[in-house]
Amino acid sequence: MYDYIIIGAGASGLLLADALGSDAFFQGKKILLLDKDSKQQNNRTWCFWEAGDGAFDSILHRTWPKIHFAGRQTTLHEGIAPYTYKMLRGIDFYRHYLEKINGYENISFTNDEVISVAETEESVRINGKKETYSGKVLFDSRFDYRDLNMQKKYPVLQQHFLGWFVKVDRPVFLPNEATFMDFSIPQKGNTRFMYVLPFSETEALVEYTLFSETVLPKSAYELAIKRYLKNLNAGGYEILETEQGNIPMSCYDFSKENTNRILKIGIAGGWAKPSTGYTFYNSTKKVKKLVKYLKMGKPLSQFQRKNRFWFYDLLLLDILHRDNSLGQAIFESMFTKRSPRLLLKFLDEDTSLWEDIQIIMACPKWPFLKALFRRLL
Known part of the structure; x- marks a missing residue:
């Protein structure tokens, strides 16, 4: 019986395993990390922007101090200080974090493919191809479009x-x-x-x-x-x-999939920024919040919370769902009228309400007003 089981050794799974393993609060907890892959290949890259030095600097593949944006009538080449645009290769991330996790005595990494998950009042049972595992709490990073596409409330x-x-x-x-x-x-x-x-x-x-x-x-x-x-x-x-x-x-409420014993993480938990798809850096923030939340002993089903940025994303996705051709005009208007630094801060959800208003005022007004009106009806 494990205290925590993490399905998936991707970004969210490895970040969470490392956060639990490095925190003295969880040293007495038995943790299992499950993935069908051994993570020995470079199967992806992650990019993000960050102000100053960061936790991943030692394993970065490349950084850029400037960004380029081009539209139909606009071409920008601008520095983004204090931010730097950073690139991390999957293989470098896997090697670094698997080595760290191997050093934690209370964490085991096992290669197995999950066939099914069953929850009872006392535990969660994971049936794999090789073995069956039981845990008190499950963090599940497996994503499937099926449930998302079955609902009609939020565009996908x-x-x-x-x-x-x-x-x-x-x-x-x-x-x-x-x-x-x-x-x-x-x-x-x-x-x-x-x-x-x-x-x-x-x-x-x-x-x-x-x-x-x-x-x-x-x-x-x-x-x-x-x-x-x-x-x-x-x-x-x-x-x-x-x-x-x-x-x-999508702004779909991924928290509906959560229970008091099972919490979806990563893309499966709605950790991808709905309006851009950026997931990696957002996952680092979510993991920090989750670890703090676990220490408080609150129900997992109440972990996710919506904020005003969720609503901004919802309006944009509503617009692009109804008329997908409007994306170019919306992004070009924002990059033309506002600095890239402010836009990156906004996409990081670090802006003040006044800064939000500046971004909103830079967007084409009519599509957003119509989207807002439809959502308020």
């Missing part, structure tokens, strides 16, 4: 993307700035942009990203990247690695 979009790590013939990338959003590409009735993280003048991650309801055939992403590289006049290119992903964008 997807942030879906395919990226190529490329080496090109000509020096076309600016190594000191990350392309946050490039809307200069054809929108085709959707919210579509290129996301570029340069490592040198000739090497970069070039990613074709959409905020929309449905995904595209793989060939459509690949064609868009090819055209983008051609328009950059990059010449020939070599694909070094690829990555593909899909992040849900």
Whole structure:
């Protein structure tokens, strides 16, 4: 019988396991971390912005002091101090945190695939392919679109993307700035942009990203990247690695899945920022709050709380659900009228109410007023 079981050794699972293992309060607790994968491959990258030094600086792959935004009529190249845009490779994160977790005597990491979960009044039972496990509390990071798509109260979009790590013939990338959003590409009735993280003048991650309801055939992403590289006049290119992903964008109340013994975490717990899909840095904040909450002994079912930023995200997703082509105009208006530093602070949910109003006033008014009116009816 374990005190805590964590399903999933991704970002949220490893961060939570490390937080529990490093805190003296939980030293007497028996903890199990379960994942079907051994986490020995670089299967993803995480990016985030942060002011000053941070906990992940020693394992970062790359940082950028500036960002680039491009729209139909706007092109910005700006520094974002005191923030820095940071990139973390999955393999570096896994190795670092698995090594730390292996040093905690009260935590076990087991490779097994979860088949089913059953909850009783006294415990949670996890049936794996290899073994059966029992715990008093379960933190579950498994996500499934099924429950999300079955409800109609909140719109569901997807942030879906395919990226190529490329080496090109000509020096076309600016190594000191990350392309946050490039809307200069054809929108085709959707919210579509290129996301570029340069490592040198000739090497970069070039990613074709959409905020929309449905995904595209793989060939459509690949064609868009090819055209983008051609328009950059990059010449020939070599694909070094690829990555593909899909992040849900919804203000659905993920806490409905929680009980007093089971808490959904990570994307499955609604830890992804609904309006952007950024999850990693938000997960670090959620883990800190969760550990503090566990120490207070309060019911897990009451952990999640909505705030005003949730409502801002809801209005944006309502707009993009009704007319997905409006994304470019909304983001371009904000980046044109407000500084990137203020926008990043707002997306981090660290702004004051007055700063929120400044951001809101920079958005196209009519779509948001109509969205607000529909939600108030």
